[in-house]
Amino acid sequence: MSIPAFGLGTFRLKDEVVKASVATAVELGYRAIDTAQIYDNEAAVGEALAESGVAREALYITTKIWIENLAADKLIDSLQESLRKLKTDYVDLTLIHWPSPNQAVSVAETMHALVEAKKRGLTREIGISNFTVALMQEAIDAVGADQIATNQIELSPFLQNQTVADYARRNGIAVTSYMTLAYGDALKDTTIIEIAARHHATPAQIVLAWALQLGYAVIPSSTRRENLQSNLLAQQLTLTEADMQQIAALERNGRLVSPEGLAPAWD
Template sequence: MTIAMPLLGAGTFRLKGEDAYNSVTMALNAGYRHIDTAQVYGNEQEVGTAIADSGIARDEIFLTTKIWMDKFGKDAFLPSIRQSLQDLQTDYIDLLLIHWPLKNEEVAMEDYLASLKEVKALGLAKHIGISNFTVAQMAQAVSILGADEIYTNQVEVHPYLQNRKVVDFCRQHGIIVTGYMPFAYGDVLKDETIIKIADKHDASPAQIVLAWMRQNEFVTIPSSTKQANIESNMKSDAVALNSDEMALIAELDRNHRKANPDFAPEWD
């Protein structure tokens, strides 16, 4: 059975070894059923072991991984996915993403997206999608695959970087927006507006940000190594922001981008 991607997932970016295992274990125990990893995180084995050890049926968990840029070539693409499946101890990925578009087009987008589609055709991935694609790159991907094939674009989204052009394009084409780094490494949790709204709701600033993400229909994947934070994030579902509060948070947008490596595309 294919399950819809839960709006709140547990991210594993920057988590290594025991930290990755413990974080996923705590998340699953707290009720998370959406886990996000990537080849380049170097933690697929720990994520896979945590899922296996949890005793939760595989088809109850929505598992995402991402293929790294050095595996985009035809010869490396499929073998790298088979390695990810082995490390994750599973026969299939719920969602497989292209982690970053290639800036230099060393491998043509047509070619690596064709490989991505092949993985889905083989039944190794239930859904396929993209990550860190600009509007122009999304338009190119849509022309290659068709919008129906692109399940999500995973991009940086938080109150300080609302990425509206990318979000608008996704919504026009029925592509889910997955926002990573929802707290901007904690920057937005110190924001006076967020703190005031949190106080009013007797909630944490993190819960307010997650409620804002949810009410905007963004999927989001915060990561944490602290059980209290993992459990608190899960309880953000109980927070409902009114339209005035949503509008106040919408005004916080300031193009405050945290993920901008030298291989990043020219952002919108």
């Protein structure tokens, strides 16, 4: 997987809150930071990274193109604006945040525009987010699977998204899991709590270790230093096959993110 396995998410964090989260995370050793045009926090993220003192080449910055900017005549301009806000000449990964509603802009058009952005050096890698199997195939048909670094999808113990994850794997496309902790609901699950007790770990560490062990990248967010530090330790955990099977049994199609008018027809 070319993308880092462990990063920091910034969804719903803005202004001084996101600056503090990013600054603390980078101080603790995080190097991958995930943002998006629609989060309205790229400028704050950029400030925190610029003030961190960490060399740009040591960081891995991801942003996502909002639906209003998916057309070929808008995408590159919007990405250049994102770069200005992030105070960088390039991002490491640029994703289509959501497929264009009602296919107002074709997947092919946007993917070709992303390839052009890559050729211009505005982004090192490109990818997709919230794409179903059918949409993934459209992206593959447009530019080839080797151009697609990841599909960032909602994925948690309660929504394991197996059909999409398996299809991505078969095509050599990495999966990035967002909402891995299910808005914190997974941390209250009795099975997760029992496994955590066995490993002398936190429930969050168990869930993140589960996703990592399945080969997914994770981007948990937090505003608390102790959680940011604790989450990192998930990388050192190894779950047993029995643990993994217990978590697999928690699947319940528990999707939390499906905005009306924006979400595709899920698999």
